[in-house]
Amino acid sequence: MDMKLMGSRTSPYVRKVRIVLGEKGIDCPLIEDDVWGATPQIGRFNPLGKVPCLLLGDGGVVYDSRVIVEYLDAVMPSPRLIPEDARQRAEVRTLEALADGVMDAAVAARLEQAWPGRAAGERSQAWVQRQLGKIEAALPVLAARLDKGPWLCGSSMSLADVAAVTALDYLSFRVPQIAWRSDHPALAGLRDRLDARPSFHDTLPPQPSS
Numbered sequence: 001m002d003m004k005l006m007g008s009r010t011s012p013y014v015r016k017v018r019i020v021l022g023e024k025g026i027d028c029p030l031i032e033d034d035v036w037g038a039t040p041q042i043g044r045f046n047p048l049g050k051v052p053c054l055l056l057g058d059g060g061v062v063y064d065s066r067v068i069v070e071y072l073d074a075v076m077p078s079p080r081l082i083p084e085d086a087r088q089r090a091e092v093r094t095l096e097a098l099a100d101g102v103m104d105a106a107v108a109a110r111l112e113q114a115w116p117g118r119a120a121g122e123r124s125q126a127w128v129q130r131q132l133g134k135i136e137a138a139l140p141v142l143a144a145r146l147d148k149g150p151w152l153c154g155s156s157m158s159l160a161d162v163a164a165v166t167a168l169d170y171l172s173f174r175v176p177q178i179a180w181r182s183d184h185p186a187l188a189g190l191r192d193r194l195d196a197r198p199s200f201h202d203t204l205p206p207q208p209s210s
């Protein structure tokens with residue numbers, strides 16, 4: 001499959017796609033682009049200026065991460081990460097949306113505190129708290145899914161597990177004040193189990209630089 005992925009090693013959305021690529025054994029080089037840097041290239045492919053973006057051999061582009069993973073699951077169905085059954089599919093996609101929402105809130109909280117384009121007096125702690133509240137509300141919902149079995153949905157690993165672990169590792173990376181491991185040991189167990197897989201372990205974000 002002739003495709004390349006544009007993104008960064010720190011973006012949780014990019015990592016979600018890279019894990020799916022790894023699980024499916026798809027060779028897809030990463031073209032690194034720093035969306036926050038001085039000369040990002042992503043705007044040539046995605047007018048929203050956001051990564052990840054999948055560049056196809058025929059010149060086509062696919063974004064955002066949810067569309068990319070759906071495309072990958074369709075063109076390389078083994079192992080299947082999004083169930084075919086409509087009800088189960090909706091369940092997995094809803095859990096993915098929940099995990100993506102955790103990432104959205106974590107990214108928003110971090111940017112509010114750290115984006116250099118915002119002066120100190122423009123940063124709102126109330127806004128940060130609002131985002132952290134979303135994360136604190138979502139985590140117990142994810143954790144409760146593990147009362148029934150080892151996977152968030154169904155009897156094998158799905159995109160829900162991939163997205164959830166991606167979100168959890170992003171919290172450790174960028175919002176370490178959220179004590180998700182001690183608050184939700186079942187999520188820590190899922191995360192540690194999946195960390196044994198190269199697709200997860202080899203895509204962990206680098207140590208925080210700021």
Ligand SMILES: N[C@@H](CCC(=O)N[C@@H](CS)C(=O)NCC(=O)O)C(=O)O
Nearest residue numbers: 011013035049050051052064065066
């Ligand atoms: N819903 C999108 C979110 C992508 C996203 O927000 N990516 C961030 C990197 S973590 C980005 O490129 N931000 C640049 C910007 O907002 O200008 C997806 O799932 O792909």
